[in-house]
Amino acid sequence: MSAVYWNGGSVTRHPGFRDPRTIDPPAAATPAETGPSIRGLAPGEPAGTRVGQGSGQAGSPAHGRSPERQAVASAEPEPEPVTAHGAMTVRLVLYGAGALAREIVDVLERLNAHETAIQLQASIVDPGIDAPETFRARPVVRDVRTFAGDDSLRFVVALGEPGPRARAVAHLRTEIGARFATIIDPGVLIGASSRIGAGAVLLGHSSVTADVQLGDHVLVNPGCTVAHDNVLEDFATLSPGVHLAGHVQVGEGAFLGTGACVIPKIRIGAHALVGAGAVVIRNVAPGRTVFGNPARPLPTRPLRRD
């Protein structure tokens, strides 16, 4: 059964994942870092609207505090009451009007073919980016403040790159206190013990097995395997056909290219980039690019991902 519902609970941080670039010492937290936010939910607090199928719950790991992340955290609004499964209409706004947005619209159509009622309202495209006036027969809007004050809206950021996605999320939160929907294709298999963060997007024919933790705004493209006990931090991105064996940890904003494979217990650092088709058999340091079989570091220089 497909369902639209608030999902209580929160993702707890994997105890073994200590990425020095993203994990700050626990002392001296400020109110902005500990107030109500997707980063600081108490266990059981609702975290976001989830749209789709599967039995996992949404929530968020408590993460480190980059400036961008602080901006996100401090703008997080109070959560809404829990609503019964299957009976809610979601008014959705996409941020983006490109390939991922088109794929998400396809997911929405599949969900609406079940019992879910998701009404696409509009798409947001940054000023200066060339785009038509409409996207999928809905208006293209240039200023997120167009949606200010409408608490019934939910947003999903349809940008495939983790950096722009994180910036868009921060922008939406700081400008209008946006709340995010989690989009899960009905064809995704999700283990009952797995947790999925707010704003995550999971596209078709992927499997998320037992005790997986997906952070907020994670993107799982089609045909991925996310095996048992994996932890994907916020904004981590799996391109099509990525296969993660068990106990893999993917840091915040890391990007894995098409068809990459990762053997068990590997740690991929925050903002690392794994090349298409790479076979990762050793840990990847934060910010590094690796590629090939076995995956080896690429010398530091400008990168091209598409």
Ligand SMILES: CC(C)(COP(=O)(O)OP(=O)(O)OC[C@H]1O[C@@H](n2cnc3c(N)ncnc32)[C@H](O)[C@@H]1OP(=O)(O)O)[C@@H](O)C(=O)NCCC(=O)NCCS
């Ligand atoms: C690894 C990667 C980031 C390197 O990008 P880059 O820095 O622009 O590298 P270049 O294209 O200049 O290639 C540099 C060299 O590495 C090789 N190379 C590039 N990517 C490779 C890969 N994935 N596997 C093996 N070799 C690769 C090139 O053949 C080239 O070799 P050469 O110097 O002997 O000719 C990129 O190729 C990649 O794999 N990106 C992932 C893209 C992706 O999957 N996107 C998903 C969209 S949904």
